[in-house]
Amino acid sequence: xxxxxxxxxxxxxxxxxxxxxxxxxxxxxxxxxxxxxxxxxxxxxxxxxxxxxxxxxxxxxxxxxxxxxxxxxxxxxxxxxxxxxxxxxxxxxxxxxxxxxxxxx
Numbered sequence: 001x002x003x004x005x006x007x008x009x010x011x012x013x014x015x016x017x018x019x020x021x022x023x024x025x026x027x028x029x030x031x032x033x034x035x036x037x038x039x040x041x042x043x044x045x046x047x048x049x050x051x052x053x054x055x056x057x058x059x060x061x062x063x064x065x066x067x068x069x070x071x072x073x074x075x076x077x078x079x080x081x082x083x084x085x086x087x088x089x090x091x092x093x094x095x096x097x098x099x100x101x102x103x104x105x
Contacts, residue, residue, distance in 0.1 A: 003083050006077050023070075024069055034066045038092065061089075066096065
């Protein structure tokens with residue numbers, strides 16, 4: 001499964017770039033398969049690798065369901081790349097979506 005990558009600078013965050021999270025959270029009941037990940041905030045190496053690879057201060061990885069919903073909602077997100085699941089940060093956090101059980105990872 002491929003994940004779409006988006007990244008934001010802190011200036012974009014201050015201007016409201018993270019509002020897409022609220023929009024996606026609002027449709028989780030209808031689309032429980034939505035997942036948006038970020039590198040674990042406590043793993044500074046993972047966060048640095050994501051920033052170095054994709055730019056921006058905050059990097060998110062959206063699964064297909066999340067990306068489709070962003071398109072349907074006409075959210076103006078600029079994706080940077082597609083990455084396979086095995087290239088997601090090893091230690092990651094679910095930003096939007098139902099938390100995963102520990103045995104999945």
